[in-house]
Amino acid sequence: MNKESFIDCERKRLNKILAFRLPHSWLYIGGIIAGVSIILMFVRAFALDGDTQGLRHVLQKTLLVGLLLMSIAKDKQEDEMLVQLRAQSYMMAFIVGVVYALVMPYVDFGVSSVVHQGGEVLKDLGDFQVLLFMLMIQLLFYHNLKRFR
Amino acid sequence: MENTIKVQRAIHNFTQEELAQRIGVSRQTINSIEANRYVPSTVLALKLSEVFGIPVNAFFSLTANDR
Numbered sequence: 001m002n003k004e005s006f007i008d009c010e011r012k013r014l015n016k017i018l019a020f021r022l023p024h025s026w027l028y029i030g031g032i033i034a035g036v037s038i039i040l041m042f043v044r045a046f047a048l049d050g051d052t053q054g055l056r057h058v059l060q061k062t063l064l065v066g067l068l069l070m071s072i073a074k075d076k077q078e079d080e081m082l083v084q085l086r087a088q089s090y091m092m093a094f095i096v097g098v099v100y101a102l103v104m105p106y107v108d109f110g111v112s113s114v115v116h117q118g119g120e121v122l123k124d125l126g127d128f129q130v131l132l133f134m135l136m137i138q139l140l141f142y143h144n145l146k147r148f149r
Numbered sequence: 150m151e152n153t154i155k156v157q158r159a160i161h162n163f164t165q166e167e168l169a170q171r172i173g174v175s176r177q178t179i180n181s182i183e184a185n186r187y188v189p190s191t192v193l194a195l196k197l198s199e200v201f202g203i204p205v206n207a208f209f210s211l212t213a214n215d216r
Contacts, residue, residue: 079174081187149181 021074030069037063060128067135075146085145093138101130150215153208155183157201172196 037059044052112120165179181187198205
């Protein structure tokens with residue numbers, strides 16, 4: 001394989017990955033998974049006793065998977081404008097997510113210092129919180145951009 | 150960029166939905182193009198040209214902001 005055909009092959013593979021989308025039905029499947037995860041989170045928090053940390057972690061992961069499926073599912077009639085809107089929403093989610101991860105620990109620290117009167121430590125955000133926020137921002141922006149197109 | 154797609158659509162007696170179906174996009178995309186909120190790709194512009202039977206620059210033109 002010469003250099004040009006190797007680059008061509010890599011480019012084709014990359015384009016194939018970039019164009020990957022799940023069928024539209026996955027939007028509903030993702031929604032159901034996310035919805036059930038949220039309901040079970042409430043059940044775990046208010047109705048279950050004992051050590052349920054393992055279940056909490058599983059539900060956090062399934063919520064993220066559900067939202068990710070919703071995020072990468074195709075629209076009913078996916079055209080080039082929707083592809084552009086989707087790209088814009090991912091860009092916004094990335095920027096807002098990074099700002100959130102940078103700013104939120106200080107906001108948390110400030111609020112808890114005021115409420116608990118000292119002795120607080122500055123804590124970083126967990127991966128679940130950042131990923132959940134980014135996925136929610138992406139879905140929110142995408143559906144808003146779609147509504148106002 | 151501005152366009153006269155609405156005029157061309159009226160000449161050919163197409164609704165937004167019919168035009169959208171002919172070029173394989175959604176009705177909202179046609180609406181956004183007509184309102185100059187979205188600039189279509191070259192492929193889409195050429196599809197429109199094919200449907201209207203006129204060159205692309207007969208219904209798309211640059212504005213002062215584009216120069």
